[in-house]
Amino acid sequence: MTRVLVCVQPARGHVGPTKPIVAALRAAGHEVAVVTGARYRRAFEELGAEVRVLPPEADFDETDLDGSIPGRAGLRGLKLARFELANFVRVLPAQLSVMDHDADVVLCDPLFMAGLALVRRADRPRLLTLGFLPFMPPVPTGPPPRGPADHLRGAVLKTLAPWVLGPAQQRARELLGGDPGMLFTDWPLHSDGVLQMTCSGFEYPRTEAPLHFIGPTTVSGAGEHPLPPWWDDLDGSRPVIHVTQGTVANDDLGRLVEPAIAALAGEDVLVVATTCGGRLRPGPLPPNVRVAEFLPYDELLPRCAAMVTNGGYGGVNHALRYGVPLVVVGASEDKREVAARVTWSGAGIGRARGSAAPRTLRRDVRAVLAEPRYRDRARELAAEMAAGPSMAEVVQLITAGRE
Incomplete structure (x- = not known):
């Protein structure tokens, strides 16, 4: 012992x-x-x-x-x-x-x-x-x-x-x-x-x-975060884009979550956003958006085509565990470093800034979905983690x- x-x-x-x-x-x-x-x-x-x-x-x-x-x-x-x-x-x-x-x-x-x-x-x-x-x-x-x-x-x-x-x-x-x-x-x-x-x-x-x-060692299953009523909408008919500001930096969802929702409102994707204790501005959501406070990543990420995040190291690596390419926009704490690694590794697009305009996020998500190199690289890193x-x-x- x-x-x-x-x-x-x-x-x-x-x-x-x-x-x-x-x-x-x-x-x-x-x-x-x-x-x-x-x-x-x-x-x-x-x-x-x-x-x-x-x-x-x-x-x-x-x-x-x-x-x-x-x-x-x-x-x-x-x-x-x-x-x-x-x-x-x-x-x-x-x-x-x-x-x-x-x-x-x-x-x-x-x-x-x-x-x-x-x-x-x-x-x-x-x-x-x-x-x-x-x-x-x-x-x-x-x-x-x-x-x-x-x-x-x-x-x-x-x-x-x-x-x-x-x-x-x-x-x-x-x-x-x-x-x-x-x-x-x-x-x-x-x-x-x-x-x-x-x-x-x-x-x-x-x-x-x-x-x-x-x-990555974190485990996030349905036992910790129950599935929401709309979970069956993740049926594979549209690419799922997960949007999050992580578990802590949610005092102002206008930095990333809300601009991402606006950016993807007219796209043929299903946007799944987590608020993690934060609050969205009042008003109707676009029909292609689903929101929960928390979601089980080990259930969600295998269904995702991309993840938009502020760059928490744990969340980013959790996504890469499942071969999910990334759009990272973050500059606080260590997030600037994480954004740089996403770009350097080729697994997505990283921007070391506090926020991004909807047009920038729309362009980045479109690029990550359209260019196979991002998903291919994310899958290579997933295989490396699995080994x-x-x-x-x-x-x-x-x-x-x-x-």
């Missing part, structure tokens, strides 16, 4: 892909403790794991970030990015306060900055990074340059990086009592491996990090040498 400590930020997009790993570890007879927020305590306890709730100063409510994280309200753009990065580091001591040192293996969220403290310890347990975000270290990162535009992009990132990352790096020095010896975001490079939840064809070629491509390790093999990878 291996003692595994799992450290995960209290956010749906982090918890969702972590739960199947915890369930598999428990099913294999291993002892699992989870450090996360109060909101997700029950979800992990139901899997048989011990849960240690983060102290209030390190916990937050992803549905009310401004209300649950002091100082965040009113910030936008790069100022918000600077604040959030510094805040990730600020809570490092509070995270460490609920982590014991008896674990054989630690699985750590890349944004859980206790990982930075752990990689510096000579006597630390085996430390693996949970790769449910695009792999970006060393920062700044990007695809292999193909021309002057890529070189210019790299130069701009290198110029901006010190300003954006500086406050967080200084806080890391203060909390750790000296220079951490690395950029605070780069600690996964010094872990014992990264369980990257995609396939190699969707990540830039890397030589610096011990990446283990395990494919990846089983969950039993992932468990063996985690517990290697500890049983």
